[in-house]
Amino acid sequence: MPSDLAWLAADRAMSAAGGDPRRAGLAAVSLAQALRALRRGRLAMTAAVTAVHQLDLAPSGVFLPDEPALTGTLLIEAALAAAACGSAAAAGELTERAAHLATAHDERHHSDHDGVGFGPTTVELARALTAMRLGDHRQAVAIHRQATGSEAWHLLPAEHRAAHLIDITRAHLDLGDPHAAGRALVTADAIAPAETRIRTAARTALTAVLRAGPTSADVARLAATVGLTR
Template identity: 70%
Template sequence: MTAAVDAVHQLDLAPSHVRRPGVTGTLLIEAALAAAVGGDASAAGELTERAAHLAHGEQRDHDGNAFGAAAVDLARALIAMSFGDHQLAVAVHRRVTSGNAWHLLPAEHRAAHLIDITHAYLNLGNARAAGQALVVADSIAPSETRIRPVARVALTAVLRAGPTAADVTRLSAIIGPTRHQR
């Protein structure tokens, strides 16, 4: 969080023709997520609001990254999840993923978010939705689902939750669940 905030400060000091709102916004989102992981709700909220202010009206910035209102809202969902508000996390997630801006985000960003949101679904007892999120993530960006260890952990949790849909079972056969290490 400190490194990202320091970088934002340096960008704020740069002449206006050098400033890059997409880079600044992305750093603010990363700092907000780090604050949430660290349990600092106040900082997470403040940093997210600063990012939202920069994102107002943006879908994709001229720097070519995925900074915009959808990215800020996805961060809000993950921050809510970090603080145990899984209902809010899923509500924000559903709102963002049903909008057009969702499809403008890079495939890897969308898949990573879907993998992350499985934890909110699982905490709400909705293993079916968690499994579906993993299947959709795999269809969007297979490398995200098949390489990230957190995807295997989520898949294992879905499988342990009870009977799964055929597409989740197929995904499990492809990537395999987490195996306990000795």
């Protein structure tokens, strides 16, 4: 139900944007995320790529200096959607486009006034998640560890960092490392509790960690907090 509501809200925002490509692009980010949550990867990719095309066609000088953040975020959303569809070629091409854009984007300004965060680190996090969704879990974890070990990782919005940690638990679990998955969830909860306590993906991952065997005290406390154990 939350994903359905998110899709509806994003779709209405797209309609309300009218002919403004920037407003449409901002709405398309949310729309793509909602469609991915509903397992509608191809539609999500189409929505994001279409919004990028509209931004590319807009007259120069219309947008703010940090506008690459929006285009880059849309490219990342499109890449994640492509990976969800199993399209490795499209995911790779879109990620490379985002990476090229990120080299010219000052990561110190990682979030503009609309909350769009983009830079080299967000591209690397996307590489990790696309690798995971395409089944290369070892590569996903390797990229994840390198990206989260950088100073720029700590500059990203708390919700972004927590959401990524929740998402990467799938790679840890598929590699048979529930302890790493548990640590990721506990860290995510410390960064942005709402992400772990509301998102279905977090509860699903935490349930898998609990079923895998004995857990640390921190994981047990988190499970009790979210209502999975007494």
